[in-house]
Amino acid sequence: MRADQLDFYSLVEFSPDSGAIQFSGRRAILLHTDAMGALRKELVETLGADIAKVILTRYGFSCGFEDAGLLPGFMHPDTLEEFVRGGPRVHMFSGIAEVETRSVEVDRARGHYRMSGNWRRSYEAEQHLRLFGRSDEAVCWTLAGYASGFASYVFQTDMICVEHECEGRGDEHCSWTLMNAAECAPEFEGLRKYFQPLNIKDRINVLEGKVYERTRELEASEQRYRNLIEDLPEMVFALHVSGRMLQLNKAGRTRLGITPEQLPNMRLRDLVLPEYQVAASNFLKSIASARAATRLDVVMRDAGGRPVPMRLQVEPVFKDDKIVGYSGLAIDITAQQERERKLTEYATRLENREQQIQDIINDAVYVLDLDGRFSFVNARMAELLGVPADHAIGRSCSDLMLHSSALRVERDFRRRLAGEGGPPFEIMLAPGGAPNRLLEVSSAVLSTDGYPEGVIGVARDITARREMERQLAQANRLSALGQFASGIAHEINNPLGLVSGFAEELQALMESIPGAQSNPDFDVLRQGLTTIQEQAQRCKAITDNLLLFSRKQAVPLEVVDVAMLVRERLDSYRELGLTRGLDVELRTEGPLPAVATNPTLLDQVLRNLVKNARDAMDGRGRVVVVLRPAGGAVELDVLDEGPGLASGVIDHVFDPFFTTKAPGRGTGLGLSICYGIMSELGGRIECGNRPEGGAWFRIHLPADEVGSDGGAEASMQ
Template sequence: MRADQLDFFSLVEFSPDQGGIQFCGRRAILLHTDAMGALRKELVETLGADIAKVILTRYGFSCGHEDAGLLAAYMNPDTVEQFVRGGPRVHMFSGIADVETRELEVDRERGHYRMSGFWRRSYEAEQHLRLFGRSDESVCWTLAGYASGFASYVFDTDMICVEHECEGRGDDHCAWTLMNAADCSPEFAGLRKYFQPLNIKDRINVLEGKVYERTRELEASEQRYRNLIEDLPEMVFALHLSGRMVQLNKAGRTRLGILPDQLPGLRLKDLVLPAYRAKASNFLKCIARERTATRLDVVMRDTDGRDFPVQLQVEPVFKDDKIVGYSGLAIDVTAQQERERKLTEYAARLENREQQIHDIINDAVYILDLDARFSFVNARMAELLGVPADRAIGRCCGELMLHSSALRVERDFQRRLKGEAGPPFEIMLAPAGASKRLLEVSSAVLSSDGKPEGVIGVARDITARREMERQLAQANRLSSLGQFASGIAHEINNPLGLVSGFAEELQSLMEAVPGAAENPDLAVLRRGLTTIQEQAQRCKAITDNLLLFSRKQSAPIEPVDAAMFVRERLASYHEVGLTRGLDIELRVETGLPPIATNPTLLDQVMQNLLKNARDAMNGGGRIGIVLRPANAGVDLEVLDEGPGLPAGVIDHVFDPFFTTKPPGRGTGLGLSICYGIMSELDGRIDCGNRPEGGAWFRIFLPAHELGMEARVQ
C-alpha cells in the first residue's frame, strides 16, 4: 500500500461504550494539547529546560518507533520510500501537525538516507508560545523525536531529525531534516544526547542536593539580612498585604515602646498620631493601586510622649507579579526639617534684603528670561510699567510698553544673547494716569556657569535731565539772541529818531506855507509824512520790545497773595478794555501759599498770555484762569477755546521772532519775553493742548519762604 492510500478511519477503531480506542490494532488514548503543555511546563520548571527536552524527545522517539512497528504490519508497503512517507501521514492523523514532505533520498547500498519537509500548526510550538513566549531555539522536541524514532525503525539505522526553523522562535513555519546520525555535522553532534537513555533518579538526586545547598545559603543570607535590619539605627518594618505589622526592628520598637509580641496586632496606622491614621491607610491603598514605591510625611510619638516628624518610605513586595506585602523605612526628619526651616528663613531674608536693595534704588531694574519675558522687576520698574511687580512677571514687553519701546528692548535682547555689544539706548514709557517718562537703558547678559539665563537691564529716568537740557539750550539761545537783538535795537533807534524828527519838522513847515490846506499835492505829501511817522513809531515799538527781551530783569522780589493779585489785575484789564468781548472764568483752589515774585513783571506776563488767548479766539470767547497749589508753589493756568497749537508749533512757541500771526500783527517776541521773565522769577512756563479743544499755558510761581514755613508749622 502506498502512503497516500492510508485512511484515518481504517487505522482507528472507536469503541466508546467499552472505553476503548484501537490504533492499528493496539489500544490508544486521546490527550488534550493543553495537557501536554501542562506536562511540558511542569518538566521545565521542575527539572530545567535541558532535561525536559531530553524527556520529551525520548517520548517522541518511542512513539514514532512504536507507530512504525504497528504500521508495518498493517500497511505492507511496496517500497521503503512508501513506508517512510507513512510516518508524516500518521503524524497528521494524530493531530500533531500539518506535515509536508519535500525531499527524500534513499541509498540502500551505502546505507545513506535523507528526508526533509515542513511542519505547520505544530501543537508543540503553539503550547510553548502560550506558556513561555518566544524561544531562542527550536521547541518541537516530541515531533523531532517522533520523526527520528519512525525513520530509525524504517531504515533500520540510527536517524536524527534536526529542526532548523521553528514557529516557536518566530519563524513562519517549522522546517526539518532527517539524516543518518553518523552523518551529523559537528554543529548537530550535541543532539545525540537527547536520544540517549536518561537516569532521572540520579538527576533528581543531584537537583535535590543543589536545592538543599541553595536553601542553606538562602537561610544564612536571610539571617544576615535580619541581623542587619535589626541593628539599623533607622526604623525598618515589614507589613502583611492586609497592613498588619510583620516585623519592626529594634530601633523602631525602642523608639515607639512596642514589645515583639505586640506586633501581630498592630497596623501601620497604629504607629502614627490619630490625625494621620486615615492618611496612612490611604497610603497603603495608593501603593497597591500604583504598584510602586512612594513616600508620606506623618508624625509619631516616642516613649517619652514627644511628637516627632517622620517620613515613611514604603514599597510593595512582589511574588509572581502579585503584591504579597510591604517593606519600608520610617525616617526621623526632625533635623532635616529644622535645617530646611533655617535655610528657608535665610533664603527669605536674603530675598527680602535683595528686594529692598532693588526697591530703594531709584533706577528701574528688570530681567528678561530666555523667552524675552519679565522674570524680575524692582519697585521702580513696576511703577514705570504701571502694574504691580507680581503682575509683570511672566509677561512680555509688548504687553506693558509702548510698541516702539517694546521693539527697541526686544532688539537689544536679541543682540545681547548673540554676544554683541552696544551703547545705552532710550525708550519712552507711559504708565496709566501718569506723564510719559524718558528712560536711558543699559543692559547685559545674565549668565550662570557660563550659560546665558537672560538679559538684565537698568533703566534710568532722564526726563528731568532732558527738560533741563532743553531749558538750558533755550536759555542759551535766548541769551545769544538777546545780545544780538540789543545791538540791533540800539543801531536802529538812532536813525529812526532822525527819520521821525525830520518828518515832524517837515510837517510843521508845511503848516506854515500859505494855502497849504487847499493844495492837493501838499495833501499827498502830508499823508506821506504822517505814514512815515506812524511806521517809525511801529519800528520804535519793535526796538523797545527787543531791548526788553534782551534786558536782564533785576526787579525786587516780594511776597504776593496770588489770588488777590489776579483778581485785581483782571479788574484793571476790564477797565482799560483789554478783556473786552471776553468771558473770563476765574477758579481759585484752596490752600494757596504766598508767592515770591515781582508784581510788575508778573503783570506783564499775564497781559501777554491774555492777549495771545484773545487773538487765538479772534477777539471773543471764554478764557479760563485757574490757580491751584503746586509742589512748593502755585500753578497759574490760562485756558482758551481757540484752535490749539499745531504739533510742530509747541516746541517753538517760546523761540524769539516765532509767531503764527499774520504779518503786521505780531513780532514773535511776546512769549519769548514771558519765558525770560519767568526764568528771572525762578518760575517756569509751559504750554499744551486741551483734550476738549483749545490751548493751555501754565506758569509756575515759587512760594515765598515765610509762607512755606507758616504752612509747615
Template structure:
C-alpha cells in the first residue's frame, strides 16, 4: 500500500462507551493543544528552555518510534520509501501539523538516507507563539523528535531531523531535513544531546536550590506582613523606608476616617496632630539607628475630629542588613492614661494612700523616695519582688530586682525627678521559686505642695499578653507559609508526575529492546531510571507533607478516655517497631477527665513526639509519657533523656522547615504540623528542657465541655 492510500479511519477506532480510543492499534487520548502548551510553559519556566527541549524532543522521538513499530500491521508498505512516507501521514492524522514530503533518498547499500519537506500549521509553533512570542530559533521540538524516531525505526539507524525554518520564529512555514546522524554538519552536531538520556536528579536538585533561594527572598517580606491582619481590632500599618504609608488595616482606616485611595499620599507624621509631627518624624530615624522595635506615645485625630491618645509600637523590616520598611501597631491608650492620671491624683490626696491604693487596684504599685529607695509597695508589688511588703521598705531597687531591671527603674526615677517625660517601659521580675514576670511600668513624680517627694510607679503584668502576641505571630507565620507551601507543592507535583511517568515509560521501552537484559550498559540505564523514580517519590512525599502542613479544615471531635487512648497507641507503637530500643514508661493519674479530641490526629502528634524522642537519644534510652489532670483538660507530657534543646532552638522548634537533624533525615515540618493539629484540636503544645537533662514536650488536651466535671475511674 502506498502512503497516500493510507486512510485515517483504518487507523482509528472510537469506543466512547468504554472511554477508549485506539490509534494504530494503541490506546490514545484526545488532548487539547493548549494543554501541551501549558506543559511546555511549565517545563520552560521550571527547568529552562534547553532542558524543556530535551524532554519534548525525546517525547516526540518515543512517539514516532512506537508509531513506526505499529504502522506496518495496518499499512503493509510495498517499499521502505512508502513505509517512511507513512510517518508524515500518521502525523497529519494526529492533528500535529500539515506535512508535505519534498524528497526521499534511499541508498540501502551505503546505508545513506535523506528526506526533506515542510510543516504547515504546526501546533507546536502556534503554542510557542501564544505563550512566549516569536523565538530566535526553531521551536517544533516534538515534531522533529517524532520524525527522528519514526525514521530511525524504519531505516534501523540513527536519524536526526533538522528544522531549518520555523513558523515559531516568523517564517512562512517550517522546513525540515531528515538525515543520518553521522551526516550532520558541524553546526548540527549539538543536536545529539537532545536525544541523550536526561539526568533528572541533577535538575531536581537545581530546582530545589531555586525553591530554597525563593523561600529566603520571601522571608524578608513575610516579616512585614505577618502581623497585618485586616480584621484585628488594633490599628496595624506598614511603612515604606521613607515613612510613606503602604498599608493600614480596616480598623485603622475606620477609626481615622481614611480611605484606601488616600494612603499612598500619606506619611506616618500625617496621622498625628501637628504638635507630634516632629516627634513622629524623629521616631522613624531613631528606629533606623537602633534597628530595633521602639514605642512612641502620640495623639491622633479620629474620624469625628476628636483627639485620641495612641501608643505606636514600630519595628524595622530588614532584608539582610538593609532596612526596607517598618511595621507597627497603634494602640488606643485613652483608658490606660485615664487610669494612671486618676491613680496619681488619688495617691496625692489620700493620707493613708498605701492601704487604699491596694484596695482599689490590682496592678503592682510602688513609691521611691528621693534617695531612690522603696517607701511603699502594695501587696501585688511585694508578691512580684518575692519579699514581704515591710521588708521591701527602705531597700534599693538593686537589692530586690534583677540588675538590668533595677537600672531601668533607677534611670526612669532620675528622669522623672529632672522633669523629663517618657513612655512606659518594661522590666523583668524573678521572685525566688516563681516564674519570671514581664511588667510594663508607668511612672510619675509624686509631689506635695508643689515639691517632689518621690516617684510613684504602676507596674502591669503583661506576661500573658506577650505570650498571646507570640502565639498570634506564630499562627500568622504558619498561615502565610502554609499558603506558600500549598502553592509550591501543587506546582512541583505536576512536573514530578511527568518525570516519574517518563522514567517508567523509558524503562518499559528499554526492556522491550532485544538483548537489553544481557547488555551491561542497559543495567546502568535501568539503575538510573530507578533512581529517578525513587527520588521523584521522595519529592512527592515532601510535597505531601507540605500539603498536610497547609491544610485548613474543620476537625470532627469525639469524647474519649485519654488514658486508654494513649495506652492503646503505645502498645501499637511497640507492635510496629516504632519504640524498638526505647524503654517507654507510662504514668497515668487516677482521675483523668474525658477529653474532646480527634483520635487520629492526636495519634499523629504522639507518634511524632515519640519518634523525635528516639532520634534525640540515637534510638536507645528511656522515654516517659505522663498524663495528669490540668485546668480545663488533661496535660500529656513526653520526656526524653537526650541532649535537650540548645539555646536559640527552643524558640524555633515549631517553625516550618526548621530542623536540627542531619540532611535527608527530616524536612522540618513534623513539629510545625503538630503545632497546627493542636491548634485545630483546641489545645496547645509547649516544650522545654528538663533540669536533669533531656527535653520535654507538653500537650494540653481540652476536656469535654458537656462532662468537664466528670472523671474517669
C-alpha cells in the first residue's frame, strides 16, 4: 500500500463505552494541546530549557519508534520509501501538524538515507509562542524526535531530524531534514545529546552545586551590604510589614541607647516621643496606601535623654508586587531646623516691613479711571462683583454694584480726585447667587509723574469679622444678663421660701380651728393661701430657670446616633401629647457622623423648639425636623409654618425675659436656656425666617472627632 492511500479510520478504533481508543493497534489517549503546553512550561521553568528539550525530544522519539513498529501490520508497505513516507501520514493523523514531504533518498547498498519536508501549523510552535513568545531557536522538539524515531526503526540505523526553519521563531513554516546520524555535519553534532539517555541525578547534582555556589556568593554579598549599612554614620533601619523593628545599624543603636536584644520587641513608634507616636503609626499606613517612599518629621530621644528632631525617609519593600516590609533612614535635622528658624525670623521681618503691600495683594483691588469706570480688577474683586475680570473693564460701578454701594464708591472717587482725604468706608456687594458680603474699602489717588490717572481701592471682606463681633457682643450681653439673673434668683429664693412656708403653716393652723370647715370666711382665707403657694411655686420655677440659664459647669458627653435619638424623642413627644394637633415630619439627608453630646440636654433643647413651633402655629400646622451632615458637624433644623419672626426680633430671641407670647404664656427664658445649653455642648443655635413663610431654628452639633482619632490609633496597634 502506498502512504497516500493510508486511511485514518483504518488505524483508529473508538470504544467510548469502555473508555478506550486504539491507534495503530495500540491504546491511545486524547490530549488537549494546552495540556502539552502546560507540561512544556513546567519542564522549562523547573529544569531549564536544555533539559526540557532532551525530555520532549526523547518522548517524541519513543512515539515515532513505537508507531513505526506497529504500522506495517496495517499498511503492508511495498518499499522502504513507502514505509518511511507513512510516518508523516500517521503524524498528521495524530493532529501534530500538517506534514509535507519534499524528497526521499533511499540507498540501501550504501546505507544512505535522507528525507526533507515542511511542517505547517505545528502544535508545538503554537504552544511555545503562546507561553514564551518568539524563540531564537527551533522549538518543535517532539516533532523532530518523532521523525527521528520513526526513521530509525524503518532504516534500522540511527537517524536525526534537523529543523532548519520554525514558526516558533517567526518563520513562515517549519522545514526539516532527516539524515543519518553518522553523516551529520559538524554544526549538527551537538544534536546527538538530545537523543541520549538523561541522567537526572547527575543533572540535579550539578544544579545543586551551582545553587550552593550562588548561595555562598549571595551570602558574601549580603554580608558586605550589612557591614556597609552597619558602619554608616546615619541611622538606617528595616521594618517588618507589621511595623516591628528588624534591623537598626550601629549608629542608630548608639545614638538612641538601644541594644540588639531590645530590637525584636520594638516598633517604629517606640523610637519617637509620645506626642509623635500616632503620627508614626499612621505614617506606615500612608506608605502602604501610596506604595511609594514618604517623609515624616518627628522628635526622638537620644541615649542621654535629650530630644533630637529627625526626618524619617521610609520606602516599602516589595516581593511579587506585595509589600513585605519597609526600609528607612533617620536624618538629624537639628542644623536644618536652626537654618529654617533663622530664615523664618528674616521672613517675618520682611513681612512686617511689607505688610501693607501684602494686604493689598491678598485683598480685592480695583482701579477706576478718570471717567469712573473700571480699568483694572483683580481676581478677588471680580469674584465679589460676580463677573469675569475682563467683563468688568470699562463698566461703571452702578452696572455691577448695589445702588447704595455704587453711590458710596462714586462719592469717594470724586472726593479723592478733589484732593480730599477720608477714613475707610463700608459697602455691601451681592455676588450672583452668593450671600451678601460686607467690605471695608480703603482708597487713594493713582498717579504717574504727579498726574492723576484714577483712583485705586482695596476692599477687605469683613463679613466674618462682623459676624464674630455680633456673636461676641451677644455672648457678652448674655453673660452679663446671666450673672445678673443668678444674683436676682438667689436673692428671691430665700423670701419665696419663707412666704411659701408661712402660707403652708397658716393653712395647717386654720384647719385645726374648730368649725373652720363650715365657716365661709375660712373658705376665702383658704383659697387665698392656696393662691399664695401657687404663685410662690411659679416664682420658684422662674428663679430655677434663671439659675439654669446662668450656670457654667462641665457637661458629661457621650457618643450617640443623633438620628435615632431625635426619632425616639419625637415619638415620646407624640405619646405625651406635646405634638397633639401637629403634623411632625423627620427628614434625614445623607449619612450622619456620630455626635458627642449630652442626650438629656439635647432633648431639652429639641423639646423647647418643638413647643415654640407649636405655640407659634396655635397648636395646628406642620413641623419639619431636618438632620443633615455639615462638614465636621450635624445640623438639626426645626421648621414651622407660623407667622415667622418680626423685624428686630431675631437679634433678641435668645435674650432672657424676651418673649413674643401673650402675658402669662411664657417667661422668655426657654430660648435663653437653649442658647446656654448649646454653648455647654460645644455647638451653637441660630434662627431666621423661611422664604415660604414661618421660622427656622438651627442647632449645630459637633461630630465625634475624638472617638474617630482613638479608633485610628487603636487600629495600628
